[in-house]
C-alpha cells in the first residue's frame with residue numbers, strides 16, 4: 001500500500017511551485033484517442049489540488065509537461081499528464097496560479113454566501129458548480145429579490161472586514177461540539193474551514209487567506225430551482241469583466257437610442273410601444289391595399305387563383321375573405337416564403353374546401369387544414385403546376 005501524497009495546499013494554498021520525486025508513471029490509452037496516450041504520475045509531494053469540494057482540479061506543468069487533470073484516491077494524488085516523467089527523477093511543478101486564485105476567490109465567496117443564507121434563513125447549500133464561466137449555488141428554500149440583495153450586501157461587508165480564514169483539523173470530540181455545515185457524513189480527519197462570524201464548513205479545497213482577497217461578491221442572477229433557488233455569482237476579476245461587458249452593452253444601447261445610460265429601460269419601452277403602434281398602422285394599410293386588390297375582380301367570378309408575394313402570411317386569411325365577396329366558387333391565394341414554398345388559403349362560400357386542401361397537400365407535399373369554409377397550409381412545388389391543379393378543379 002502506497003504512502004499518501006503530501007498535499008501542500010492543505011496548509012498553504014499559496015504554494016505555486018514545488019520540487020518532488022516521481023514515484024510512479026503509468027501510460028494510459030483511451031479507446032476514443034488511441035494515438036494520444038496520457039500518463040498518470042504520482043509524486044511524494046504536490047501542490048496540485050485534485051478535484052474536490054465542488055472545486056475543479058488545478059492545471060499547470062511538471063518539468064514543462066502539461067498537467068491536464070488531477071484526481072485523488074485514498075490520499076494519493078494522480079497527475080494526468082501529456083508526456084511521461086522518469087521514475088525516481090526530481091521534478092519541478094508549477095500550478096496555473098491565475099486559475100487557482102480565481103477558483104479560491106469564488107470558492108471562499110461561496111462559503112460566505114452559503115454561511116449567511118444558512119444563518120439567516122436556515123437553508124442548506126444543496127448544489128455547487130464552480131465553472132470557469134459560471135458559478136452557481138443551489139439552496140433548498142426560496143428567497144425574494146430583497147433577501148438576495150441583503151445577503152449580497154452582507155457578503156460584501158464580510159469582504160471589506162478582511163477576515164482571516166482558518167483551516168483546522170479538530171478532534172472527533174471537538175467536532176461533536178462544533179456546529180458546522182457539511183454536505184455529507186464525513187469520517188476520518190475532517191478539514192474545517194472557518195470564516196469567523198460568517199461560516200464554519202467541512203471542505204477539502206484551498207481558500208484565500210483573507211476575505212478581502214475575494215475582491216467583491218456579485219450575485220448576477222437567481223431563479224427558482226427544484227423547490228428552492230439557484231444563485232449565480234461572480235467575484236474578483238470575473239465580476240469586473242462581467243460589469244464591463246454589461247456596461248458596454250448599456251452604453252451602446254444608450255448611444256443608439258440617444259438616452260442616458262440609466263434611462264435606457266424607458267427608452268426601450270417607448271421604442272417597443274412605438275413599434276407596436278406602427279405594426280397596427282401597417283396592418284391597417286395592408287388591409288386597405290388588400291381590399292383594393294380584391295375589388296379589381298369582377299363580382300361573380302367563378303374561381304380565383306392568386307399568387308402574390310406581397311401578401312404577408314399573416315394577411316392571407318383576410319385577403320381570402322375579401323376575395324370571397326367576388327367569387328362564386330373557390331378562392332385560392334398563395335404567397336411565397338422562398339423559391340419553392342408557398343403558404344396558402346383556400347376559401348369558398350358554396351363548397352367544403354377541406355377535401356381540396358387535403359388533395360393539394362398530398363400532391364405538393366404540403367401540410368395544413370381548417371374548416372369547411374377555409375383551409376390554410378403550405379405546399380412546395382412550381383407555381384405553374386400548383387396553378388394548373390387549382391384551375392382543373394371542377395366546381
Ligand SMILES: [Zn+2]
Nearest residue numbers: 053203204205
Ligand atoms: Zn468548500
